Amino acid sequence: MDNRYVQQFKKGSLEMILLCLIGRRETYGYEIITELNNSASVLGYAKEGTIYPLLYRLQKAELVKCRLASAEANGGSKKYYSLTDKGKEILDELLLFWSDYENCINGYIAAYQQEEVSE
Amino acid sequence: MKEQYIKQVKKELHLSRKVKKEVIRDLNEAFASASEHGESEQQLIERLGTPKEFANSTAEQFGIDNTKSKKRNGIISTLVALVIAVTAFSVYAVAQSGKVPEGAIGQSDATTNIQIEGVFAFDVSQILLAIGFAATAIAVLLIIRTIHKNRR
Numbered sequence: 001m002d003n004r005y006v007q008q009f010k011k012g013s014l015e016m017i018l019l020c021l022i023g024r025r026e027t028y029g030y031e032i033i034t035e036l037n038n039s040a041s042v043l044g045y046a047k048e049g050t051i052y053p054l055l056y057r058l059q060k061a062e063l064v065k066c067r068l069a070s071a072e073a074n075g076g077s078k079k080y081y082s083l084t085d086k087g088k089e090i091l092d093e094l095l096l097f098w099s100d101y102e103n104c105i106n107g108y109i110a111a112y113q114q115e116e117v118s119e
Numbered sequence: 120m121k122e123q124y125i126k127q128v129k130k131e132l133h134l135s136r137k138v139k140k141e142v143i144r145d146l147n148e149a150f151a152s153a154s155e156h157g158e159s160e161q162q163l164i165e166r167l168g169t170p171k172e173f174a175n176s177t178a179e180q181f182g183i184d185n186t187k188s189k190k191r192n193g194i195i196s197t198l199v200a201l202v203i204a205v206t207a208f209s210v211y212a213v214a215q216s217g218k219v220p221e222g223a224i225g226q227s228d229a230t231t232n233i234q235i236e237g238v239f240a241f242d243v244s245q246i247l248l249a250i251g252f253a254a255t256a257i258a259v260l261l262i263i264r265t266i267h268k269n270r271r
Contacts, residue, residue, distance in 0.1 A: 029145065030152030033166075047166045048149050049173045052142075053180035060181070076151050077144075
């Protein structure tokens with residue numbers, strides 16, 4: 001079930017999902033990928049090649065900030081991401097929109113399904 | 120395998136030095152995290168895609184088309200070379216037409232001046248001609264290179 005339209009949905013919502021993940025608590029790249037891959041059955045497998053660039057973009061848009069912390073286990077440093085105030089604001093706006101959006105779309109779906117039943 | 124991969128990404132990534140450093144750091148972290156979680160380098164690389172794919176998708180998010188910026192630079196330098204060539208040739212042509220033809224009789228009233236100007240114009244025009252030819256040669260080379268690249 002991976003047609004073009006499904007891919008479009010996924011692509012459009014990935015940034016919002018990232019903001020949710022990062023907004024919950026400070027997290028780092030690999031953890032984000034791992035968590036995303038828990039829903040791989042629906043979202044498909046997350047790849048560094050997709051997620052890292054998105055993180056750069058969110059950072060550039062100042063929705064996300066990061067700090068470096070030395071990580072002994074991996075012999076270097078880990079970059080921890082968190083939301084900026086602006087990021088929080090945008091995410092709240094997005095979530096508000098999302099629920100309106102969902103209701104609206106569900107309305108169309110319900111109308112369609114009702115029609116189909118009565119036919 | 121990791122070193123090789125990162126080296127390739129470095130080569131393919133056309134971003135400012137600062138951004139590039141950041142990307143490479145993150146890539147190192149990805150490898151470190153992967154091994155921390157018991158994932159092999161091979162598995163991670165499969166997710167990352169080829170170094171070129173990774174570099175291109177990364178650059179894209181910075182608003183830079185990694186594949187096009189190189190091409191664009193080629194086109195710009197070709198245009199600059201062509202402009203220089205045309206300018207040099209047209210200035211040369213103007214200088215030539217302004218020069219007194221040898222053995223001209225009608226212009227004998229301002230001889231000394233014209234002769235000095237003539238000598239001066241001659242030297243400059245030779246340099247201009249050289250510049251014109253050099254710029255043309257560069258432009259042609261660049262065009263050939265671009266065509267050759269596109270064919271690949």
